[in-house]
Amino acid sequence: MAANTYRETVRERVLYNLVFFALLMTVSGLLMKQLSIRQDERIIKDIGLAAMELVGTLIAVFIGVGLVSKEIERRSLYPLLAKPLGRSEFILGKFAGLSFTLLVNIGVMAAGLYLTLAATGRAADPHLLKAVYTIYLGLLVVVALALLFSTLTTSLMAAIGTVIVVVAGHFSDVIRNMRQVAPGTPDWLSRALYYALPNFSNFDLKSRVVHFVPVSSADLGWITAYAAAYIAVVLGLALVVFRSRDLL
Amino acid sequence: MGTAGGSPALEISGLSKSYPTGALHQGRRSALEDLTLSVPRGEVFGYLGPNGSGKTTTLKVVMGLLRADRGGARVLGVPHVERAWRHRAGYLPENPYLYDYLSPDEYLDYTGRLFGMSAPDRRDRSRKVLERVGLAASARVPMRRFSKGMLQRAGLAQALLNDPELVFLDEPMSGLDPIGRHMVKEVILDLRKQGRTVFFSTHILSDAESLCDRVGLLRAGRLVTAGRLDEILRIDVAHLEVLASGVDEALLGRLEGLKGRRPLGERWSLEVEEKSLAPLVRAVHDGGGRILSVQPVRESLEEYFVRAMQSPASDRPWEAA
Numbered sequence: 001m002a003a004n005t006y007r008e009t010v011r012e013r014v015l016y017n018l019v020f021f022a023l024l025m026t027v028s029g030l031l032m033k034q035l036s037i038r039q040d041e042r043i044i045k046d047i048g049l050a051a052m053e054l055v056g057t058l059i060a061v062f063i064g065v066g067l068v069s070k071e072i073e074r075r076s077l078y079p080l081l082a083k084p085l086g087r088s089e090f091i092l093g094k095f096a097g098l099s100f101t102l103l104v105n106i107g108v109m110a111a112g113l114y115l116t117l118a119a120t121g122r123a124a125d126p127h128l129l130k131a132v133y134t135i136y137l138g139l140l141v142v143v144a145l146a147l148l149f150s151t152l153t154t155s156l157m158a159a160i161g162t163v164i165v166v167v168a169g170h171f172s173d174v175i176r177n178m179r180q181v182a183p184g185t186p187d188w189l190s191r192a193l194y195y196a197l198p199n200f201s202n203f204d205l206k207s208r209v210v211h212f213v214p215v216s217s218a219d220l221g222w223i224t225a226y227a228a229a230y231i232a233v234v235l236g237l238a239l240v241v242f243r244s245r246d247l248l
Numbered sequence: 249m250g251t252a253g254g255s256p257a258l259e260i261s262g263l264s265k266s267y268p269t270g271a272l273h274q275g276r277r278s279a280l281e282d283l284t285l286s287v288p289r290g291e292v293f294g295y296l297g298p299n300g301s302g303k304t305t306t307l308k309v310v311m312g313l314l315r316a317d318r319g320g321a322r323v324l325g326v327p328h329v330e331r332a333w334r335h336r337a338g339y340l341p342e343n344p345y346l347y348d349y350l351s352p353d354e355y356l357d358y359t360g361r362l363f364g365m366s367a368p369d370r371r372d373r374s375r376k377v378l379e380r381v382g383l384a385a386s387a388r389v390p391m392r393r394f395s396k397g398m399l400q401r402a403g404l405a406q407a408l409l410n411d412p413e414l415v416f417l418d419e420p421m422s423g424l425d426p427i428g429r430h431m432v433k434e435v436i437l438d439l440r441k442q443g444r445t446v447f448f449s450t451h452i453l454s455d456a457e458s459l460c461d462r463v464g465l466l467r468a469g470r471l472v473t474a475g476r477l478d479e480i481l482r483i484d485v486a487h488l489e490v491l492a493s494g495v496d497e498a499l500l501g502r503l504e505g506l507k508g509r510r511p512l513g514e515r516w517s518l519e520v521e522e523k524s525l526a527p528l529v530r531a532v533h534d535g536g537g538r539i540l541s542v543q544p545v546r547e548s549l550e551e552y553f554v555r556a557m558q559s560p561a562s563d564r565p566w567e568a569a
Contacts, residue, residue, distance in 0.1 A: 011349040082339035247313040
């Protein structure tokens with residue numbers, strides 16, 4: 001299931017377009033460096049990592065939301081689920097397949113970023129990989145969310161739902177302090193939303209890495225544990241929903 | 249009902265399924281009601297019914313795609329919700345959509361992995377089933393280039409990949425040209441020769457009539473009847489077709505019990521009830537005519553089907569079958 005999901009995503013044209021977009025962003029960083037008066041490698045790193053995150057998120061959302069819902073809409077999973085394939089394996093295989101696709105893409109984009117830096121005479125900075133790693137963890141959380149929505153509703157509604165949660169997750173600090181913006185908001189609501197939504201700022205090491213602020217192994221361990229726990233809960237919900245769903 | 253070879257291939261008991269209706273799912277529409285059915289091993293069973301009668305719902309529940317409200321099924325002796333029987337069964341959904349970015353070769357390799365087949369087995373079985381369904385020449389063509397009929401053939405190939413003991417086919421002739429339909433019939437007959445069980449739904453009654461050992465008729469989620477074709481059709485009132493010559497049309501107008509008449513040149517084809525045959529023969533003979541032939545006309549499955557589907561629920565003479 002995972003291998004086939006990877007094959008499916010690789011054969012989707014949109015994937016190549018998005019990779020092309022990432023390469024374009026990296027190249028534009030390179031051009032910017034040449035055109036600007038006083039630039040350094042930080043701009044290239046900033047643009048490269050941001051493009052990586054954006055492209056990865058687009059892939060995770062727009063491929064992820066179709067992983068189950070499209071299969072139901074097209075009825076392509078009927079012959080598969082009649083075979084010795086459990087619904088849980090189906091969901092986990094889909095997750096693994098798209099995760100691998102993202103790993104390959106992030107890997108290619110990271111390699112592109114290092115090549116760009118090398119082409120401009122900058123030394124390879126291994127710390128960049130820490131930011132790349134946490135970007136990848138954040139993308140896995142997005143995939144899990146997209147899968148959950150995909151088991152619940154149509155591709156379109158799943159895309160809308162996932163985008164809302166992902167965007168809200170990027171503003172979790174604002175949600176935590178919602179009472180300052182909207183004084184009438186009950187405290188329990190802002191707390192509940194804060195803990196329920198993914199806190200994507202946890203995965204954002206871009207600024208620290210670009211500005212050479214140290215990132216410890218403990219930091220990485222905590223971020224990994226957070227991602228693992230969040231993914232486990234969301235995938236668990238997806239399994240419960242999908243296993244109880246009638247496939248009309 | 250026979251159970252040769254152990255348990256029946258398929259046993260459905262008290263199966264009910266309803267679907268939610270309304271925007272808020274406030275109501276429920278019954279799709280299957282207390283369905284009980286048994287299909288012995290080695291039999292070709294035709295599952296008949298008009299659109300919306302519950303044929304596909306039955307198959308989906310058995311396949312585990314839908315959950316039953318009540319009742320259940322045993323497939324090859326195993327409860328349908330378990331996985332054990334799935335290695336030994338095949339399923340062709342109605343209008344199958346297979347991954348169109350794959351070729352049949354790739355798709356069969358993928359589904360073969362789900363069965364846990366080894367790589368040489370997958371290659372060998374893929375080659376055989378693709379040849380069987382007439383897709384060997386297109387084995388490496390992406391299925392997005394396939395016609396509906398070719399997709400149906402590929403769907404049949406995946407249903408046969410694991411050399412199943414029991415094959416479920418949901419409208420297998422759908423979208424096929426006459427050659428494709430002939431191929432499917434041959435596949436079904438081959439399976440029967442090999443002692444396999446075939447459960448197929450169809451609304452093409454001539455196919456059911458030519459292929460099935462037994463049929464089941466479904467109407468509005470209820471099983472109207474199930475049995476051998478000759479048993480089902482025997483109970484229906486047959487009429488006789490009498491071919492006569494030298495008969496005066498005025499004489500025919502005076503005959504009682506004549507259900508229909510059709511001129512065939514100098515001859516007449518006359519439809520008559522069995523009890524009215526003797527008076528008819530006498531009248532024709534007395535009028536100087538000749539009886540050329542008398543043929544009993546059995547009701548066709550199609551006629552039976554139409555009658556059964558149009559009868560009010562309270563009037564079910566077929567239930568005697």
